[in-house]
Amino acid sequence: MEIILGFNNLYQRLNRCVITMGNFDGIHLGHQALITRLKQAGEAKQLPTVVMLFEPQPLEFFNPDSAPSRLMSFKEKCLFIRSLGVDYVLAVTFNQTFANMSAETFIETGLIAQLMAQYIIVGDDFKFGAKRQGDTALLQQYADKGYFALEHLSSYVVKEQRVSSTAIRCALLNDDFEQAKMLLGRAYTIQGRVVHGNQLARQLGFPTANIHLQRKKPALHGVYFVKVKHIDLNQEYYGIANIGIRPTVNGKTASLEVNIFDFNQNIYGQYLDVEFIEKIRDEVKFASLSALQTQIKQDICIAQKIRAKSANIKKTHGSGIG
Incomplete structure (x- = not known):
């Protein structure tokens, strides 16, 4: 697996790809389901798989003192993603310039022009762009125009519990390591x-x-x-x-x-x-x-x-x- 630090370092390394995006903090069962579907799409289309991460995580940038606790360091994320068989991690620096980028610019410049994404898969709660104005509905508008194929997965549920990084933080806060293990799929x-x-x-x-x-x-x-x-x-x-x-x-x-x-x-x-x-x-x-x-x-x-x-x-x- 190769780690690419920002769009400026793509240098034509990717000539079309399949991609998923998010914080992936903890890489819980829901994240793993996304990556599994990404790999299936990559194999079917014979294209490289890309996981886009944001560093620091957006809430850490906007509110560093009140941001949620972090389940994984960037290096831990990359090591785990590599173990899942992904081809590339694209680490995007989340700074003021990126925070000000409109959702449309992110799609048109980043996903379409630079990454040439052919297939995009995201969770149903994925938000992006300035003021979090981008969502799956906006991505679907571009998909309908033929720019890429889009799939969004519903929330992953285990024993009637929605799997999320927030739920895992709550379990750890309550010292419930069995609950955290159930949501993560591992200790x-x-x-x-x-x-x-x-x-x-x-x-x-x-x-x-x-x-x-x-x-x-x-x-x-x-x-x-x-x-x-x-x-x-x-x-x-x-x-x-x-x-x-x-x-x-x-x-x-x-x-x-x-x-x-x-x-x-x-x-x-x-x-x-x-x-x-x-x-x-x-x-x-x-x-x-x-x-x-x-x-x-x-x-x-x-x-x-x-x-x-x-x-x-x-x-x-x-x-x-x-």
């Missing part, structure tokens, strides 16, 4: 590169892997029992993770720190996939580092009990990892 994870931290956790006796979040507002806050997958080695471990601003040390930006059980390797620069299994507690500002150290010990004990309980359940059902 909720955060993937990222291990970076150098301030070594405070190591000084307290609990070394952590610090993972670059690449998002201003994560969807989770607190301390969690997690399963950690080392992507390159394809090995799995358990641990506890703190995701938040670390108020005890006057942190200002959100970070993800993972203490991996029974693990002592140098993994700086490597990628981990952190699956959130159960919340242990909210993030708290402690009066001292000693109090924080005591709490971390308690957190680990709680996590080990959750792990043992989970292992017993899996053993009873005759499955599980070691």
Whole structure:
């Protein structure tokens, strides 16, 4: 899969294509249904498939402080989209110029003239153009004139629940990881590169892997029992993770720190996939580092009990990892 950064970098790479567009935050089951149909259309028409993303996401541009929390970083999106077999990701920079572009100009200049889109598939709630004035009805007007074929999918529903990024954020906010898993089609994870931290956790006796979040507002806050997958080695471990601003040390930006059980390797620069299994507690500002150290010990004990309980359940059902 190739990532193209903006329309200016197309350089005739695409001579006609099939395309879908949106934020694709979380790439939930509804998004996956769109991409599945896109691939089917690409195969039928023997044309390359394109997923157009917007960075930052529009609400992050217009209202950065009140924008919804982000389920996925741009890199996580691209990795997942690649795993689905898409040919191209077109990442469009969402800036004031793009925000001011009329819906008609976007269609005529971007989709028709530059991308030469032959088939477009979108969700039924897709909006675009200045003041969100573009919608499927406007796209249909151009389709009726023969510029491209258009398909729009109805909302994806699982157990009478409409699948959406908003619904997944709500599930995570309520620590309902089973609901989030049902809507995503997989467990909720955060993937990222291990970076150098301030070594405070190591000084307290609990070394952590610090993972670059690449998002201003994560969807989770607190301390969690997690399963950690080392992507390159394809090995799995358990641990506890703190995701938040670390108020005890006057942190200002959100970070993800993972203490991996029974693990002592140098993994700086490597990628981990952190699956959130159960919340242990909210993030708290402690009066001292000693109090924080005591709490971390308690957190680990709680996590080990959750792990043992989970292992017993899996053993009873005759499955599980070691």
